[in-house]
Amino acid sequence: MSRTLVRALSAGTAAGLLAISLSACGGGNTASSSGDCKPAHSDLKTINQGELTVASYDYAPATILQGDNVTGMEGDLINEIAKLECVKVTVSTSGGAGAVIPSVQSKRVDIGSGNWLRTKERTKIVYMSTPLWSDPQAIVSTKGITSDDLEGKVVGSVAGNLWNDSLQKWLGDKFKIYQDDESIYGDLKAGRIDALVASSASAKYRFKDAPIEGAQVIDVKPNPNVPQFAAVGQVMLPSSLDNDALGKALDEDIKKLREDGTIKKILEKYGIDPSVGEPGAPSEL
Numbered sequence: 001m002s003r004t005l006v007r008a009l010s011a012g013t014a015a016g017l018l019a020i021s022l023s024a025c026g027g028g029n030t031a032s033s034s035g036d037c038k039p040a041h042s043d044l045k046t047i048n049q050g051e052l053t054v055a056s057y058d059y060a061p062a063t064i065l066q067g068d069n070v071t072g073m074e075g076d077l078i079n080e081i082a083k084l085e086c087v088k089v090t091v092s093t094s095g096g097a098g099a100v101i102p103s104v105q106s107k108r109v110d111i112g113s114g115n116w117l118r119t120k121e122r123t124k125i126v127y128m129s130t131p132l133w134s135d136p137q138a139i140v141s142t143k144g145i146t147s148d149d150l151e152g153k154v155v156g157s158v159a160g161n162l163w164n165d166s167l168q169k170w171l172g173d174k175f176k177i178y179q180d181d182e183s184i185y186g187d188l189k190a191g192r193i194d195a196l197v198a199s200s201a202s203a204k205y206r207f208k209d210a211p212i213e214g215a216q217v218i219d220v221k222p223n224p225n226v227p228q229f230a231a232v233g234q235v236m237l238p239s240s241l242d243n244d245a246l247g248k249a250l251d252e253d254i255k256k257l258r259e260d261g262t263i264k265k266i267l268e269k270y271g272i273d274p275s276v277g278e279p280g281a282p283s284e285l
Contacts, residue, residue: 037086040256041249044085046110052087053110054078055103057096059181061205061270062115062235065093074113074237076266077132081253096180097160101126104238110246115199117162117233120284127247130254131234131279133267137163140188140203141195142214147223153194156184162285163197163228170225181206188212201272208271234279 047053056075058065064072070079070091082089092099092109100112104126115135118128139147150167156176157164167175176193178184181202187193189212203217220229237254239247257263264274 039086040084040253041245043245044087044249045243045245046087047107048090050087051090052078052082052085053090053092053108054113055092055100055109055111056113057093057100059097059114059202061201061272062199063113065091070113073266073270073272074115074132074235076269077254077257077263078111078113078237080257080262080266081250084253084256085249097158101238104240107240107242110239110243111250112238115202115235116238118236118282118284119162119233122238123284125241126238127241127244128282128284129237129239129247130251131236131282132254133235133263133272133276134232134279135235135276136200136219136232137229138198138200138203138217138219139195140198140215140217142188142212142216143194144216144218145195146218147220147226147229150195154192156187156193156196158184158198161197162233163226166226166228167197185210185212188215201276205270228285231283231285233285234283 054070056063056065056070059072061072062074063070064075069075070089079089092103095103097114100114100116103109104112112126116122117135118131122128139145139150145153150171152174153171154174154176155167155171156178157167158181159177159179164177176187178187184193184196185206188196197220200217200219207215207217220226222230237250239250254263258277263277267274267277
């Protein structure tokens with residue numbers, strides 16, 4: 001689930017974002033047309049009035065894009081936030097993971113989604129919401145490889161992951177960067193890489209529908225070569241540093257949805273241990 005210090009825009013990313021919209025205030029009505037919907041924060045300012053624009057990509061179970069809908073753990077939570085604020089959700093998907101943080105920074109979208117972790121570096125470039133839940137990282141292989149066994153192995157990771165620079169320095173040309181999950185899991189299945197590093201929840205969820213014979217998901221342990229393995233990350237929703245009011249509104253909405261049991265129900269819906277929904281005080285990797 002976890003991702004970049006700053007994901008670089010891939011070639012062609014800047015060329016128009018694909019927008020898909022879905023109603024998020026009940027029934028078939030948009031929030032702006034629902035007269036009896038009272039927003040939790042009446043002074044909420046978004047790029048387009050009455051809308052919450054979200055940059056996202058397919059990263060199950062955090063985000064699942066299905067036609068005009070975004071579901072998954074974060075997708076469901078964002079839609080619950082939209083209900084509280086009486087806005088509809090518009091999802092920008094073009095550019096994949098690499099477009100999310102840059103889109104937030106450049107104010108093309110209000111928030112980002114897709115398993116973004118709270119890090120010290122990101123405090124400089126985005127407003128990081130209060131944690132949604134914690135997200136253990138894991139080594140995925142068919143050989144029982146652990147985070148202590150990576151030296152000399154061919155190891156893959158998706159572009160922009162938080163630990164990529166550290167792994168590149170440690171493993172050199174044995175480390176391979178992929179642009180998407182389909183490619184990296186395809187190479188693991190074919191034996192072209194020995195292991196990959198990914199969100200534990202994402203890997204386990206993927207293997208429910210697309211198993212790889214003998215695959216094991218082993219949570220990382222602290223390793224001096226990869227400082228990012230020292231602690232469990234906390235997932236957040238990034239928003240613009242220039243829209244502090246939106247960030248604080250998100251914090252309050254997330255707190256409410258945790259307290260009323262909504263986050264617990266969402267995690268259980270996707271087969272995730274609900275205990276991760278109590279991540280503790282905010283921290284940064």
